[in-house]
Amino acid sequence: MKILVPVKRVVDYNVKIRVKPDGTGVELANVKMSMNPFDEIAVEEALRLKEAGKAEEVIVVSIGPAKAEETLRTGLAMGADRAILVETDQPVEPLAVAKILKGIAEAEAPGLVIMGKQAIDDDSNQTGQMLAALLNWGQATFASKVEIGEGSAKVTREVDGGLQTVEVKLPAIVTTDLRLNEPRYASLPNIMKAKKKPLDKKTPADFGVDTTARLTVLKTEEPGGRKAGIKVASVAELVEKLKTEAGVL
Amino acid sequence: MAILLLAEHDNSTLSDQTAKALTAAKSIGGDVHVLVAGSGAQGAADAAAKLDGVAKVLLADSGDLANGLAEPLADLIVSIAGDYDTLIAPATASAKNVMPRVAALLDVMQISEITEVISADTFKRPIYAGNAIQTVQSTDAKKVITVRTAAFQAAGEGGSASVETVSAPPKAGLSSFVSDAIASSERPELTSAKIIVSGGRALGSAEKFKEVILPLADKLGAAVGASRAAVDAGYAPNDWQVGQTGKVVAPDLYIAAGISGAIQHLAGMKDSKVIVAINKDEEAPIFQVADYGLVGDLFELLPELQKAL
Ligand SMILES: Cc1cc2nc3c(=O)[nH]c(=O)nc-3n(C[C@H](O)[C@H](O)[C@H](O)COP(=O)(O)OP(=O)(O)OC[C@H]3O[C@@H](n4cnc5c(N)ncnc54)[C@H](O)[C@@H]3O)c2cc1C
Ligand SMILES: Nc1ncnc2c1ncn2[C@@H]1O[C@H](COP(=O)(O)O)[C@@H](O)[C@H]1O
Numbered sequence: 001m002k003i004l005v006p007v008k009r010v011v012d013y014n015v016k017i018r019v020k021p022d023g024t025g026v027e028l029a030n031v032k033m034s035m036n037p038f039d040e041i042a043v044e045e046a047l048r049l050k051e052a053g054k055a056e057e058v059i060v061v062s063i064g065p066a067k068a069e070e071t072l073r074t075g076l077a078m079g080a081d082r083a084i085l086v087e088t089d090q091p092v093e094p095l096a097v098a099k100i101l102k103g104i105a106e107a108e109a110p111g112l113v114i115m116g117k118q119a120i121d122d123d124s125n126q127t128g129q130m131l132a133a134l135l136n137w138g139q140a141t142f143a144s145k146v147e148i149g150e151g152s153a154k155v156t157r158e159v160d161g162g163l164q165t166v167e168v169k170l171p172a173i174v175t176t177d178l179r180l181n182e183p184r185y186a187s188l189p190n191i192m193k194a195k196k197k198p199l200d201k202k203t204p205a206d207f208g209v210d211t212t213a214r215l216t217v218l219k220t221e222e223p224g225g226r227k228a229g230i231k232v233a234s235v236a237e238l239v240e241k242l243k244t245e246a247g248v249l
Numbered sequence: 250m251a252i253l254l255l256a257e258h259d260n261s262t263l264s265d266q267t268a269k270a271l272t273a274a275k276s277i278g279g280d281v282h283v284l285v286a287g288s289g290a291q292g293a294a295d296a297a298a299k300l301d302g303v304a305k306v307l308l309a310d311s312g313d314l315a316n317g318l319a320e321p322l323a324d325l326i327v328s329i330a331g332d333y334d335t336l337i338a339p340a341t342a343s344a345k346n347v348m349p350r351v352a353a354l355l356d357v358m359q360i361s362e363i364t365e366v367i368s369a370d371t372f373k374r375p376i377y378a379g380n381a382i383q384t385v386q387s388t389d390a391k392k393v394i395t396v397r398t399a400a401f402q403a404a405g406e407g408g409s410a411s412v413e414t415v416s417a418p419p420k421a422g423l424s425s426f427v428s429d430a431i432a433s434s435e436r437p438e439l440t441s442a443k444i445i446v447s448g449g450r451a452l453g454s455a456e457k458f459k460e461v462i463l464p465l466a467d468k469l470g471a472a473v474g475a476s477r478a479a480v481d482a483g484y485a486p487n488d489w490q491v492g493q494t495g496k497v498v499a500p501d502l503y504i505a506a507g508i509s510g511a512i513q514h515l516a517g518m519k520d521s522k523v524i525v526a527i528n529k530d531e532e533a534p535i536f537q538v539a540d541y542g543l544v545g546d547l548f549e550l551l552p553e554l555q556k557a558l
Pocket of ligand 1 (some may be wrong): 450476490518530
């Protein structure tokens with residue numbers, strides 16, 4: 001089977017975010033961008049399934065600006081076979097991303113889509129579930145273990161009280177949690193090879209998807225700040241402060 | 250028109266996350282109906298009926314709904330969505346699983362993890378691990394919303410709503426439940442605890458985590474949290490993780506021991522009322538958000554603290 005892995009280009013998780021002073025958004029100029037960490041885990045999982053003989057081909061896909069090609073090349077350097085870039089300069093919301101991914105899934109007929117549970121920029125945590133709904137496929141979100149069987153996958157999910165294991169019919173959508181695996185680094189020779197791997201370019205219109213935003217962002221602001229407090233010298237002083245000053249004990 | 254609130258429960262008891270999301274729902278305005286979907290869930294439905302401000306409880310009781318699988322639950326919600334302008338749920342693991350599926354079936358964008366209601370169509374929500382706050386206005390006809398419960402007080406009791414039954418649509422059979430490994434504990438839940446004691450990588454082993462963090466937590470009647478590093482290293486189970494991708498908490502007192510204070514961790518706890526940090530590195534970023542910082546070795550300080558209480 002083929003595995004489709006949607007990957008998003010986001011601000012690197014180590015970057016300290018700055019809100020633009022005029023409230024129109026977050027500063028993105030000259031900021032280091034990387035593949036969304038959960039999507040790296042998704043690529044890794046797909047590659048491991050291929051290496052274990054459970055899949056023949058891994059296709060990475062990204063929806064975003066021309067520069068998202070870099071993110072796709074990272075996926076190719078990790079070991080994906082080919083890439084699809086759906087190019088647009090407009091920000092695309094999860095619902096529209098899911099609609100575009102539906103178009104790609106219909107064209108490619110993958111046996112499995114593995115994607116991140118959450119993009120660390122919008123923190124939406126919804127695209128995978130939406131794609132599953134639009135395709136009328138089963139979903140196994142927040143996965144920490146994936147086992148492929150005959151026509152189905154057994155997935156262990158991280159839930160509030162612990163873990164839940166479900167079985168989903170294939171094709172299905174799996175979204176990754178942090179502990180699913182430890183993604184590999186691309187080696188230099190593989191980075192070189194990735195430059196020659198096939199990368200198809202499309203547009204949202206090719207899939208008949210209108211990317212007009214449903215949510216209008218009225219304002220983006222800094223969160224209410226929190227000031228550093230004081231250092232106490234001893235446990236006794238700490239307990240005293242918590243009792244009298246803070247009143248929480 | 251009315252608001253449908255999806256209850257979080259374990260069939261017999263209602264999670265207080267439901268009462269917190271109810272507060273958000275009430276500030277949107279309109280009759281609030283609570284949907285309790287489960288199997289043998291009369292107990293949870295009765296509890297929901299007692300919440301102050303609930304106009305009606307809908308109980309969908311079926312074996313197919315026993316394990317909170319997203320596919321049948323989404324089909325159920327969509328089957329009754331016609332009567333509602335707003336579909337809202339606390340941002341628990343189960344609601345985060347199902348609500349976007351509902352949103353897509355209704356062709357609307359979900360508004361994830363709101364922290365404030367500005368009006369019936371305008372909300373605040375954190376992005377970038379809480380490093381920026383967006384005010385968004387939805388242009389969709391129906392609103393599908395999840396609520397960051399740490400940002401809302403729980404609604405009180407005093408209601409006496411009627412409980413009506415609704416039937417679940419036939420099962421699509423896309424997925425099935427295999428097993429659960431849900432830890433049961435006498436300790437309070439992270440998301441409702443007044444005090445949390447959290448441990449980080451510095452604990453060094455599962456044994457030390459148990460030996461140093463748990464007795465202090467028990468003395469304080471506190472819930473136990475952990476950093477991702479501690480969870481990844483196997484010192485603590487996954488459902489204890491606090492942060493951007495773990496639980497978001499806002500207790501009265503949060504004690505962070507041996508946690509450096511990465512932004513992804515801060516995202517889950519920086520709205521706590523009082524933060525105490527114990528770390529041997531006086532430059533650790535956690536001290537920038539701590540009300541009270543104690544520099545030193547946690548293996549000495551935590552037992553000392555436990556004795557002093
Ligand atoms: C996409 C993504 C999502 C993430 N989500 C989360 C999340 O939800 N939650 C989360 O916590 N992290 C998350 N992280 C990880 C985060 O970036 C940090 O790696 C993690 O929080 C570090 O954990 P820590 O503070 O325990 O470990 P460290 O950063 O290693 O800090 C250990 C601290 O212990 C101190 N110390 C050591 N020995 C002692 C001692 N004897 N006494 C006292 N102090 C001592 C050290 O000075 C140090 O400050 C995420 C990362 C990514 C990429
Ligand atoms: N523009 C995009 N291009 C490719 N994949 C995306 C895009 N946006 C979201 N995704 C995928 O959907 C997951 C969840 O994103 P979100 O719902 O935005 O939190 C991400 O981890 C990606 O796998």
